[in-house]
Amino acid sequence: MTKTSRPGPGRPRDPDMEERVAAAALQEYGRTGWSGFTMDAVARRAGIGKSTLYLRWPSKEALIRYAVEKHSTPLTFTDGNSLREDVTALVTSLMRYFLDPAGWSSVRVAMDATSEHTDLDGAHAHIVTMHREAASALFQRAIERGELTPDAPIRTITEALYGTVLLHILALTAPERAAASEHIDEDVAPIAELILAAVASAAHATTGAPVSKTSR
């Protein structure tokens, strides 16, 4: 994305700037979406000139991609002692992430990437891979603890976990979404329970080994 060559002569690039721009870009994107996301506004908000913007990022798409990638790792994967604990933590963390403008933007960028001619493929792949790997690690630990059979449909379970949270938030009205972060646990509980129920049943269905008494 940015120039990586040795310093050489000439004024060095301002290292703070990329961070300020990324923040400004996410604020603008979160405020109005693609329509209303203008390079002029980002430059104005970040207090820089447009030429500096285009010196680093060749287009609007490249800039929003950079901003999303830079801010898309606030997910805290607590290494808990049980699947229940891990799933609840992940759902909570995910819910917070999707309620945050930056996190929600990453989802919208992933969706916009499904259009052709958007130059957003890289961002899409980055986002998908990042989340997939995080969830895989979680379920892998569950398998190692014996809470999950090795042949469990991990990919589908992951999709169910992420998708349920995503759609739960997508279905909220604007005022509901604004107030949601104050009582996250109430929203998290039923989703986590459903996922755990699905996992338990799936384990039964495919292997017959009960998950109920596995932990501790």
Add this chain to the structure above:
Amino acid sequence: MTKTSRPGPGRPRDPDMEERVAAAALQEYGRTGWSGFTMDAVARRAGIGKSTLYLRWPSKEALIRYAVEKHSTPLTFTDGNSLREDVTALVTSLMRYFLDPAGWSSVRVAMDATSEHTDLDGAHAHIVTMHREAASALFQRAIERGELTPDAPIRTITEALYGTVLLHILALTAPERAAASEHIDEDVAPIAELILAAVASAAHATTGAPVSKTSR
């Protein structure tokens, strides 16, 4: 949206036009997303003048909202004999819908609606309500048939069903998405199974903490 008054004098409105415009709008939106979705391009593709566009729809948002609402009811809710049958049919139908540019556009519009200043709230509400009611009917029938307890967390189950399908498609790469419609059943089966598993577990438990005996 459109005028319904008596013919009166003057040139009659072109009845085909709204359909042509809706199709053109969805094609344009599906092609490049918000960027690249221009009224000029829609008018050009539909073979009409821009003023005709603004005569019917007051803004870009109104047009895309209209187009999405018009094309967002191809979901066939087969009134089958079992929950398994109904869920499989819904997941299949949903998968096809999301793989279609028009259906996928409705999702993207719902996402764009989460930004303030987009005037897309109406579209968001329409889409959410439509799907929610359809799913509710499905699960209501299951309760009547005794396949589901009346206190099952229908809303969360619905979110899981829709969300899993949505995220499954969102996570596909561009070539995978292009090829997906040829072997839908392979993608549908694991998702349907997981949902049914979750339903089965939930049916055996009370709403509070159905799987709680698993840990501790």
Add this chain to the structure above:
Amino acid sequence: MTKTSRPGPGRPRDPDMEERVAAAALQEYGRTGWSGFTMDAVARRAGIGKSTLYLRWPSKEALIRYAVEKHSTPLTFTDGNSLREDVTALVTSLMRYFLDPAGWSSVRVAMDATSEHTDLDGAHAHIVTMHREAASALFQRAIERGELTPDAPIRTITEALYGTVLLHILALTAPERAAASEHIDEDVAPIAELILAAVASAAHATTGAPVSKTSR
């Protein structure tokens, strides 16, 4: 320059606008010259959008050319009774013209046209031809009246007349130029006398026929 086709459908072009723009353009050009002559400023001053500007004139050069051509005919060629009278009137008129921002701009445009890659050739030809024809008519009448021999070096005399006035003004300092229009006759007299002296001598030298007693 502007579209000349039949009205047809569509909103007709604002006929007032071209005049407003030409005036604004000359004011801007007169104020700061090429540097500082910006399309944005012209649009702002004329109260129109930039697109309207570019709808009519494809470039900055085309606009200034148009403005200069439109305002470059205020020269009043009085059809007097003697060469002396005509020359004095032309020198006075020319002096006033060159002291006026619009007239002076036409000279500067003609000079800029001598650069390659300026697309100002048309303006140059227009200005030169206009003045040349006007002066030719003046001297032609003098020949018809017998004040000038038919083989007089009209072209050189014309160049001397225009050139002397031009350089007289070019050599003025800024404050002198600002005050010059208040006492034009003092500046005009010696120039007119010199031109007439040159004409008289030239007539002697080439033909021997005295000009002194020709008139009245």
Add this chain to the structure above:
Amino acid sequence: MTKTSRPGPGRPRDPDMEERVAAAALQEYGRTGWSGFTMDAVARRAGIGKSTLYLRWPSKEALIRYAVEKHSTPLTFTDGNSLREDVTALVTSLMRYFLDPAGWSSVRVAMDATSEHTDLDGAHAHIVTMHREAASALFQRAIERGELTPDAPIRTITEALYGTVLLHILALTAPERAAASEHIDEDVAPIAELILAAVASAAHATTGAPVSKTSR
């Protein structure tokens, strides 16, 4: 313009550079006029950095002023034996000077100086004074030789001489200008004759109204 203090410590300024820059500046200015005369281009052409440019000249105007002043003394004033000889030599020299890009640039700079906010007043004064003094010396010698009365309108004659040459060249088309230097004498002769004729007439008369007996 340049620093004149004692050497002191530090790297001495490159003596060749100012000449290279002046040449580059005149080439750029002659090529496209003010539009297209960019500091970046001058630096590029002269093979130096922009900071070096601004170290010596505080602005674009200062640079072009310097360049014009540096190259504006190629006029050779032959101290001939007669007014005819001197005038012919000056007209020839002037014609060559105005046909040369550098000389012509000095005229254009003088014209641009007539705009306010250009910081070109110094250049304007320099150019005007330089030429005025040269011509004055010429006519002063003629007076000393008795070829001209002491009360001859020297200033107006000078303006006529310079102005006629200037306008002669200004009225040329691009191809004519390109070919003009090959047959200068043909262009010089009529102009010199006209000026000499005017001088001759003026010498025989008093300043007031030398040709006044012609009319009325």
Add this chain to the structure above:
DNA sequence: ACATAAGCGAGACGGTACGTCGCGTCTTTAA
């Protein structure tokens, strides 16, 4: 010899104008 000081090429920086294109509005002719 070695610090000090200035010149120099390079190039990032905050701005602003370029000429293009889309917005939503307006004003016309044609159906």
Add this chain to the structure above:
DNA sequence: TTAAAGACGCGACGTACCGTCTCGCTTATGT
């Protein structure tokens, strides 16, 4: 009355140049 056409004021696009500002390097003088 509606359709099609297209001019209009506005503002963002991505590019180029302005004049300023660090940089690393070079080339001198003064210890």
